[in-house]
Amino acid sequence: MRTIGSRMRVVGSALVGLVLVACQAAGGSPPAGSQAGASQPAAAASGQAKGMVVGFTTSLTGSLNVESTRQQNGLQLWIADVNKAGGIKLSDGTAVTFTAKSYDDESKSDRVQQLYTTLINDDKADFLISPYSSGLADTAAVIAEQNGKIMITAGAASDATHKKGYTHVYQSYTPASRYLTGAADLLKKLDGTAKTVAIVHENDKFSTDVARALTAYVTQQGYQIVVNEGYDSGTTDFAAFVNKIVAASPDAVMGGGHFADTSTFAKQLFDKGAKAKMIALLVAPAEPTFKDIGDSAIGVIGPSQWEPTVKFSEADAKTANVAWLGPSVADFVSGYNAAYKGDPSYHSAGGYAAGLILQAAIKAADSTDPEKVRTAMDALDLETFFGRTKFDTTAEAHGLQLAHDMVYIQWQGASGSLAKSVVWPESAKTAEAVYPIH
Amino acid sequence: MIDQFVASLVDGLLIGFVYGVAAMGLTLIWGVVRVINLAHGAIIALAMFGLYFLVSRAGLNPYLALVLVALGGLAVGYVVYVLAVHRVINAPPLASLLATFAVNMIIVGTATTLFSTSPYSVNFDLGRVSAGPVTVPGTRIVASVVAIAVAAGLYVFLYRSRAGRAIRAVANNRDAAELMGIPSSRVLAFSFGLGTMLAAVAGGLIATFFPFTVLSGDSYQLKSFVIVVLGGLGNPIGALIGGLVLGSLEGVVPVFMSASWVPVIEFGLFVVILLIRPNGLFGTRR
Numbered sequence: 107m108r109t110i111g112s113r114m115r116v117v118g119s120a121l122v123g124l125v126l127v128a129c130q131a132a133g134g135s136p137p138a139g140s141q142a143g144a145s146q147p148a149a150a151a152s153g154q155a156k157g158m159v160v161g162f163t164t165s166l167t168g169s170l171n172v173e174s175t176r177q178q179n180g181l182q183l184w185i186a187d188v189n190k191a192g193g194i195k196l197s198d199g200t201a202v203t204f205t206a207k208s209y210d211d212e213s214k215s216d217r218v219q220q221l222y223t224t225l226i227n228d229d230k231a232d233f234l235i236s237p238y239s240s241g242l243a244d245t246a247a248v249i250a251e252q253n254g255k256i257m258i259t260a261g262a263a264s265d266a267t268h269k270k271g272y273t274h275v276y277q278s279y280t281p282a283s284r285y286l287t288g289a290a291d292l293l294k295k296l297d298g299t300a301k302t303v304a305i306v307h308e309n310d311k312f313s314t315d316v317a318r319a320l321t322a323y324v325t326q327q328g329y330q331i332v333v334n335e336g337y338d339s340g341t342t343d344f345a346a347f348v349n350k351i352v353a354a355s356p357d358a359v360m361g362g363g364h365f366a367d368t369s370t371f372a373k374q375l376f377d378k379g380a381k382a383k384m385i386a387l388l389v390a391p392a393e394p395t396f397k398d399i400g401d402s403a404i405g406v407i408g409p410s411q412w413e414p415t416v417k418f419s420e421a422d423a424k425t426a427n428v429a430w431l432g433p434s435v436a437d438f439v440s441g442y443n444a445a446y447k448g449d450p451s452y453h454s455a456g457g458y459a460a461g462l463i464l465q466a467a468i469k470a471a472d473s474t475d476p477e478k479v480r481t482a483m484d485a486l487d488l489e490t491f492f493g494r495t496k497f498d499t500t501a502e503a504h505g506l507q508l509a510h511d512m513v514y515i516q517w518q519g520a521s522g523s524l525a526k527s528v529v530w531p532e533s534a535k536t537a538e539a540v541y542p543i544h
Numbered sequence: 545m546i547d548q549f550v551a552s553l554v555d556g557l558l559i560g561f562v563y564g565v566a567a568m569g570l571t572l573i574w575g576v577v578r579v580i581n582l583a584h585g586a587i588i589a590l591a592m593f594g595l596y597f598l599v600s601r602a603g604l605n606p607y608l609a610l611v612l613v614a615l616g617g618l619a620v621g622y623v624v625y626v627l628a629v630h631r632v633i634n635a636p637p638l639a640s641l642l643a644t645f646a647v648n649m650i651i652v653g654t655a656t657t658l659f660s661t662s663p664y665s666v667n668f669d670l671g672r673v674s675a676g677p678v679t680v681p682g683t684r685i686v687a688s689v690v691a692i693a694v695a696a697g698l699y700v701f702l703y704r705s706r707a708g709r710a711i712r713a714v715a716n717n718r719d720a721a722e723l724m725g726i727p728s729s730r731v732l733a734f735s736f737g738l739g740t741m742l743a744a745v746a747g748g749l750i751a752t753f754f755p756f757t758v759l760s761g762d763s764y765q766l767k768s769f770v771i772v773v774l775g776g777l778g779n780p781i782g783a784l785i786g787g788l789v790l791g792s793l794e795g796v797v798p799v800f801m802s803a804s805w806v807p808v809i810e811f812g813l814f815v816v817i818l819l820i821r822p823n824g825l826f827g828t829r830r
């Protein structure tokens with residue numbers, strides 16, 4: 107039922123976008139509340155509307171459904187907002203508007219390969235946004251690169267995708283290599299006597315990248331890794347892993363994978379009485395619905411690409427001498443709430459931010475020509491409500507995200523009144539970390 | 545190491561009882577109806593959703609809901625038999641295989657449309673029981689107790705009741721049973737229902753402690769096949785023992801090596817049993 111609901115919202119958003127595009131093409135007035143205000147009719151009259159197709163797949167079904175649907179919601183909201191504002195105004199008076207073309211990839215790589223080919227060849231997508239997850243994005247990136255299409259890898263943190271010599275693929279997330287290293291920093295700050303860490307992670311591309319980088323980092327920091335194992339995607343019984351953790355009695359447990367498996371892992375850690383002082387897991391803790399696992403969520407820390415409490419603002423951008431592109435954090439949160447009747451997670455924000463990055467590049471290029479937009483992407487140094495964006499332009503890691511930083515949240519409070527607090531880094535925290543949790 | 549071994553063995557045995565009940569359903573249907581039910585996994589998944597909605601939406605206690613899910617499984621099995629299986633019961637085995645596969649696709653397709661393949665879980669906690677190195681969630685203990693009770697109940701039903709004797713008579717020789725006045729069609733339909741009821745009970749029990757999706761039944765169906773081959777096709781008690789063996793392997797293997805080796809060992813065993821003892825450890829030659 108949720109899928110039907112979200113599909114209806116998606117269709118609704120797309121219809122709104124199409125109606126607005128049609129209004130503009132006919133030289134009609136912009137909608138009430140348009141950000142373009144009174145100048146919009148003049149722009150529409152002097153220039154022309156140019157519709158661009160943004161192609162992407164969403165995991166409406168399959169194990170990545172929760173995160174992927176949120177990412178799509180964010181992206182659809184960006185399309186609705188930019189169209190409502192009359193599109194991106196170029197210097198020749200052209201107003202660039204967007205329509206979405208998307209398919210359900212069923213959380214499967216082979217479907218992604220097939221569907222991105224369709225998006226490029228049949229649907230004539232002008233720009234591509236990746237599916238959610240590093241594995242699916244990696245598959246889609248090959249297709250984008252082969253066809254010379256610009257792709258923004260939203261929801262995909264793997265470093266490896268950007269170390270294959272691609273020149274058209276750009277990463278909006280903080281890379282996997284920096285996902286859990288902050289949790290290790292937090293552990294060091296909270297407890298100088300902590301010595302042992304257990305790492306249990308999903309055996310997929312993203313989680314393995316994170317675990318590999320984390321393993322190197324904590325070893326370098328002097329911690330002893332007492333358990334280091336991967337589990338297959340779709341695992342539901344973590345008893346064997348939890349037994350190993352209980353036997354090793356580590357100071358901290360780190361790892362996880364995606365929402366479904368990580369929620370289950372956290373629940374079974376609690377159910378089997380694992381007594382780690384810190385639990386830091388990927389992806390799931392940042393989701394608002396993580397609290398549904400009740401007491402098992404208490405104290406769990408998770409890296410987040412973004413939280414509604416972050417304070418990125420136009421003033422910060424000015425101070426850092428970096429370009430700013432709205433909306434503000436508060437406007438995004440209220441707009442998302444109004445559209446989807448729920449709080450945005452970082453996946454939602456990442457979807458919207460991917461659109462903003464494309465918008466900034468088109469505006470900077472003053473063109474929709476792919477090569478000009480690509481050059482603008484390479485030169486981009488931007489701050490949005492999602493944080494800062496700047497891409498590596500070296501041949502070794504072209505498109506890798508350099509400037510965006512993670513925050514770390516912890517579920518605090520009692521069962522029934524759990525809430526997320528940002529506990530790291532110091533500059534972003536809204537509460538002190540609870541430690542030890544057991 | 546020994547503590548970890550004991551804890552993992554206990555975990556494996558507890559889940560093994562539930563695997564055993566699921567496999568008993570599959571083997572019962574084969575033993576009596578002579579049909580390999582490829583809708584077995586779909587019924588398990590359907591039962592998980594049945595329990596989820598009865599608990600989360602109707603507010604029922606999970607174990608009361610399990611009774612309703614079991615009865616629902618019996619009814620669904622009866623209907624599936626009448627609509628899809630009965631007409632191909634005497635056709636070559638491929639026909640009944642395809643018929644139950646079609647039922648599987650219909651159930652999975654409908655459920656995917658209704659619920660998507662997103663994970664669901666029943667938010668239910670019975671606390672934990674600890675003894676030495678072993679800590680086990682209460683839901684797993686209750687699940688194994690229910691599984692044992694169901695297996696015992698099935699045994700008593702098959703060997704001590706008139707209806708059970710009729711089922712065994714039809715399983716042994718359908719023609720002779722009919723000559724003795726046993727309505728074989730009704731017995732076959734009931735047996736199919738009983739088999740799906742066992743699948744539903746297993747699905748409902750698993751849902752009390754593991755999250756699930758529409759597609760979760762596939763892995764349990766696969767395990768059921770391994771267990772059935774291990775315990776002997778058509779032998780419900782062998783299936784229960786096979787479940788314990790498989791559960792123990794799943795629990796203990798990761799103590800000594802990476803958990804990724806578990807399916808390799810499971811299916812290696814599957815092949816070995818097929819090669820050296822095709823009727824299973826407890827199967828009888830036909």
